[in-house]
Amino acid sequence: MTQPRLSVVIASTRPHRIGHHVADWVTSQVPDGFDLTVHDLREWAFPLLDEPEQPSTGIYTHEKTRAWSEAIRATDALVLVMPEYNRGYNAALKNAIDYLYAEWEGLPVGCVGYGWYGASYAKEALRQTLERVKMTVVDGPGLVFEKTLGQDGEVRAGAEDETALAAMFAELDASARTPLDR
Ligand SMILES: Cc1cc2nc3c(=O)[nH]c(=O)nc-3n(C[C@H](O)[C@H](O)[C@H](O)COP(=O)(O)O)c2cc1C
Structure with a gap:
């Protein structure tokens, strides 16, 4: 590979x-050793799910959905950087996940959350969704306001978070080397 x-x-x-x-x-x-792409959901700007058919059919009407499908099929591992909103994860992320179905299966995914409790509630909710679409979930760090993250976004992560992040990348790397049948 x-x-x-x-x-x-x-x-x-x-x-x-x-x-x-x-x-x-x-x-x-x-x-080093990963071929990195960043996907910004603000730039993708998905409308609330507006595909006529269920995503599990794989029948996509909109060009943007087809592009999203191709983007996800063209990746071997995913990292979701997400906030906690009202003890869940943000709606734009849920919507972006809901657009596809088969594309997620078997894909290794790590979550890096941030919030007052390191996005622990959001990560738990997200895990259920990711497992529903049969992704391979890898644990990642959560940044905590006024400890490892300023409210202005200044990252103050220490060795512990960097170690957790490195462990997440190592697991993603190992999983990404198992070929996906999708
Ligand atoms: C609608 C909303 C709900 C929020 N609820 C929570 C929450 O339940 N737990 C938490 O730790 N932070 C909560 N926050 C604070 C966010 O963690 C904080 O605003 C963070 O900056 C959001 O990430 P973003 O700026 O990248 O959107 C909430 C923020 C918003 C906008």
């Missing part, structure tokens, strides 16, 4: 978000 392809998804779409700062930290820690 050539270098595994890794996609980092910036989940927040808010105009004054801080998610891109967290994503910058994540991408700065990606080890």
Whole structure:
């Protein structure tokens, strides 16, 4: 296999978000040996799911859905950088997941959350969704406001978070080398 392809998804779409700062930290820690792409859901700007057919049919009417499908099929591992909103994960991320179905199956995914409790509630909710679409979920760090993350997005992650992130990348790398049948 050539270098595994890794996609980092910036989940927040808010105009004054801080998610891109967290994503910058994540991408700065990606080890050599991954072919990295960043997908920003604010740029993808998906409408609320508006495909006529169920995603499980794989019948996509809209060009943007087909492009999203191709983007996900063209990756070997995924990292979701996501905030916690009202003890869940953000709606734009759910919507982006709901657009596809078969594309997710078997894909290794790590989650890097951020919030007052390291996005622990959001990560738990997200795990259920990711398991429903049969992704291979790998644990990742959660940044905590006023400890490892400023409210302005300044990342103050220490050795513990960097070690957790490195472990996540190592697991993703190992899983990404198992060929997917999708
Ligand atoms: C609608 C909304 C709900 C929120 N709910 C939570 C929450 O339940 N737990 C938490 O830790 N932070 C919560 N926050 C604070 C966010 O973690 C914080 O605003 C963070 O910057 C959001 O990420 P973003 O700026 O990249 O969108 C909430 C923020 C918003 C906008």
